[in-house]
Amino acid sequence: MRTYSKAAVWLFTAVVLLVSSPAAAQLRIAFTGKDANAPDEYAFVALNDISSGTSFFVTNCDWDNSTGAFINPCNEGVMQVTTTAVITRGTVTLVQETAPDVYTVTGDATAVAVPGSLAWQSVSADPHYAFAASNPTSPLNTVTEIYAYADTDPDTAVGGVKDPTINNNASPNAVVLDFVGVQPVGMDFVGNRSTATLADLTNTANYTVGGTITLDLTAFTGPGLPVELKSFSVD
Numbered sequence: 001m002r003t004y005s006k007a008a009v010w011l012f013t014a015v016v017l018l019v020s021s022p023a024a025a026q027l028r029i030a031f032t033g034k035d036a037n038a039p040d041e042y043a044f045v046a047l048n049d050i051s052s053g054t055s056f057f058v059t060n061c062d063w064d065n066s067t068g069a070f071i072n073p074c075n076e077g078v079m080q081v082t083t084t085a086v087i088t089r090g091t092v093t094l095v096q097e098t099a100p101d102v103y104t105v106t107g108d109a110t111a112v113a114v115p116g117s118l119a120w121q122s123v124s125a126d127p128h129y130a131f132a133a134s135n136p137t138s139p140l141n142t143v144t145e146i147y148a149y150a151d152t153d154p155d156t157a158v159g160g161v162k163d164p165t166i167n168n169n170a171s172p173n174a175v176v177l178d179f180v181g182v183q184p185v186g187m188d189f190v191g192n193r194s195t196a197t198l199a200d201l202t203n204t205a206n207y208t209v210g211g212t213i214t215l216d217l218t219a220f221t222g223p224g225l226p227v228e229l230k231s232f233s234v235d
């Protein structure tokens with residue numbers, strides 16, 4: 001009779017569980033607007049339902065895909081956003097800096113400055129990256145995935161060193177919105193929120209740009225709401 005070690009049985013069980021378990025919904029968000037005039041603010045949409053108690057980080061630091069890390073120090077802030085209830089797919093959440101490093105959220109989340117991080121320091125060209133990190137006390141150095149990137153620098157970020165979807169420590173599913181030839185202080189999605197697709201969210205033609213903008217928090221409701229992944233893995 002063949003015998004198996006406990007370790008072999010455990011490994012077999014773990015593999016069966018891994019293969020048979022449905023894949024958990026991946027955290028998927030996209031930026032829908034920002035306005036650097038006081039109060040500095042941005043809005044994001046949930047592309048999947050987000051569980052209560054989920055955390056991610058947002059920074060104005062630039063990514064460097066030649067090293068697979070954020071440029072650090074970069075003289076920019078980083079905040080931790082944590083959901084306080086389920087945020088359903090399509091919901092738009094607003095985060096505003098209402099005093100230096102004090103953030104007010106319109107929606108079911110909190111936002112706090114990461115201890116030791118620099119002030120948010122609003123500047124029109126500031127990029128916005130939303131990302132996951134393995135160490136919440138040093139998130140810039142421990143990035144595991146970038147979820148969304150809004151570039152309001154007039155350069156072409158896509159395909160360049162700031163593009164988080166390519167090269168080292170790449171996040172192929174990051175939703176990248178890249179303004180080219182303009183440096184908007186404010187920008188906001190003005191396309192059709194009942195039919196928007198992922199391609200619409202990343203097309204700057206669907207955004208208004210300017211100075212002070214009241215960001216539109218209307219939910220995205222259409223069946224074409226972007227949930228598709230460009231790439232999928234179970235690591």
Ligand SMILES: [Ca+2]
Binds near residue numbers: 035040041212213
């Ligand atoms: Ca503002």
Ligand SMILES: [Ca+2]
Binds near residue numbers: 060076119122123126
């Ligand atoms: Ca800044």
Ligand SMILES: [Ca+2]
Binds near residue numbers: 151153
């Ligand atoms: Ca750009």
